[in-house]
Amino acid sequence: MIEDFNFDSIQIKIPQRSENSHKGDFGKVLVLGGCKGMGGAAILSSEASLFCGSGLVHLHTHSTNVEASLKRNPEVMALGIDNDYEIFDGIDVVLCGPGLKDDEWSYGVYKQAITINDKHALILDAGALRYLSKSYKDFQVTNRSLILTPHPGEASMLLNVSIDEIQEDRSGAAKEISNKYNADVILKGNKTIVCSKIDNRISLCNEGGPELATGGTGDILAGVISAMVAQKLTPHDSCILSTALHARAGKSFNENVGEIGLNASALIPLIRNLLNK
Numbered sequence: 001m002i003e004d005f006n007f008d009s010i011q012i013k014i015p016q017r018s019e020n021s022h023k024g025d026f027g028k029v030l031v032l033g034g035c036k037g038m039g040g041a042a043i044l045s046s047e048a049s050l051f052c053g054s055g056l057v058h059l060h061t062h063s064t065n066v067e068a069s070l071k072r073n074p075e076v077m078a079l080g081i082d083n084d085y086e087i088f089d090g091i092d093v094v095l096c097g098p099g100l101k102d103d104e105w106s107y108g109v110y111k112q113a114i115t116i117n118d119k120h121a122l123i124l125d126a127g128a129l130r131y132l133s134k135s136y137k138d139f140q141v142t143n144r145s146l147i148l149t150p151h152p153g154e155a156s157m158l159l160n161v162s163i164d165e166i167q168e169d170r171s172g173a174a175k176e177i178s179n180k181y182n183a184d185v186i187l188k189g190n191k192t193i194v195c196s197k198i199d200n201r202i203s204l205c206n207e208g209g210p211e212l213a214t215g216g217t218g219d220i221l222a223g224v225i226s227a228m229v230a231q232k233l234t235p236h237d238s239c240i241l242s243t244a245l246h247a248r249a250g251k252s253f254n255e256n257v258g259e260i261g262l263n264a265s266a267l268i269p270l271i272r273n274l275l276n277k
Contacts, residue, residue, distance in 0.1 A: 026055030027230025039065030041099035048223025100127025133157035208247030216264030
């Protein structure tokens with residue numbers, strides 16, 4: 001059975017903040033991404049994570065992107081890294097993939113992300129999914145909190161089938177990816193699907209339209225997910241709430257502006273407003 005959902009129908013809420021809260025209560029997120037020439041994707045993800053409530057956000061990226069990140073969001077702790085660096089302790093959520101391409105630097109970043117300790121929640125998006133599909137034999141399926149966020153093209157690589165096969169049975173594809181990688185899965189696209197790794201439950205978001213078909217919207221979604229996990233929602237609830245927020249923000253833009261010309265960063269303040277209602 002497939003359950004429809006949207007922002008109005010779900011009952012998931014971020015835990016209420018106490019008066020004695022401090023930044024450490026709301027999670028430390030590390031965004032890994034942004035190779036040379038592709039820094040925007042990782043910067044968008046880190047900004048979305050920051051604006052959606054993460055306590056601390058680190059961005060480890062190619063050194064050429066650090067200045068742009070600091071100018072846009074000085075609150076994000078941006079660091080230029082080599083491809084053989086090590087992830088430091090104390091991180092709660094790692095988001096890897098935005099702005100990675102097929103080069104040595106990107107692959108080194110991906111390898112560090114998938115070898116981190118199981119205590120970290122891990123979100124793989126964009127370029128990291130392409131690497132995952134190529135290096136599955138080296139990928140250790142574990143019981144860690146893992147979230148995968150493929151679009152149909154990335155899903156086809158993860159399962160080694162055609163995009164047409166993915167689109168013909170999107171629910172079945174999401175389940176197969178979930179089972180293969182022991183992960184919660186968001187299969188993006190028209191009527192985005194969320195599959196729970198615990199029981200293969202399928203949920204379908206009945207909002208979100210062509211206004212979201214523009215570069216960077218997936219990077220925003222990944223950043224929102226990282227913030228939800230950081231604030232102690234379960235991986236599945238994080239996927240459901242983030243997808244609902246993302247779709248409703250797109251709908252709001254469509255209603256107030258139109259379906260043409262959405263720049264992905266315009267979603268961030270809309271999502272923040274929804275979270276604070």
